[in-house]
Amino acid sequence: EPEVTQTPSHQVTQMGQEVILRCVPISNHLYFYWYRQILGQKVEFLVSFYNNEISEKSEIFDDQFSVERPDGSNFTLKIRSTKLEDSAMYFCASSGRPGLNRYEQFFGPGTRLTVL
C-alpha cells in the first residue's frame, strides 16, 4: 500500500532558525497539503498545492512559510524564522488518486517540530 512519508520525524531548532520539513506524497497524487497540530489541539489546515502553485492557504500560513515541490517527488514546507509558537506536529497529506476515492486525503506520520 503506497503511503506518504515525512522526514525528519522530529526536528529541534532554535528560535529564529530556518527549518525545512520534507514530505514524499503518494506518487500518482495531484494535490498536496500541509496541516499542523499543536500538542493536544485540533489539526489545522495550512496550505494546499496543485499544479505547482498554492491553491489555498490559511491565515496561519504567513510570509514566514513557503512550500515547494522542487523535483516532482518531494513536497517541502519551509519556515524561515521559527518562533516558539511554531512548535507543533506538522502533517503532510496528498490526494487525487484517480478513481472513486479521489478526494480522500492520505496523511503522513508527521514531523514533530520543537522550537527552543
Added chain:
Amino acid sequence: AQKVTQAQTEISVVEKEDVTLDCVYETRDTTYYLFWYKQPPSGELVFLIRRNSFDEQNEISGRYSWNFQKSTSSFNFTITASQVVDSAVYFCALSEAPIQGAQKLVFGQGTRLTINP
C-alpha cells in the same frame, strides 16, 4: 464559514460497550464532504470514512457505523463492541467544494476515546 464541533472531549468506556462519538458541522455550501479520522497514540492520522452531502445512507464497516443526518447537521460515529485497540483520538472533519480539486479539511477538536479492559 465552516465549523466542526465535537462536544465530547473525552469518553471512557469498558471494553465491549458500544460508544457513539458526536459530530455537528456548519457550512453554507450545499456540496460538502464529511470525514472521520483516527489518531492512535503513535500520532498518525488514519482515514476512516468519507461521505458526500448527497449521500445520506448510513454506513457500516465491521464494528464501525456512521449516521449522517443533514436535518440536524450531524455525522455521528458508533463503535460497537469496543476493544482496547479502539483507544485513540477521533477527529471529524468537513470539506467544502474543492478549489481546483484541492480540498481543505476543517477538523473538530477531537474526542479522546479510552477503552478500559
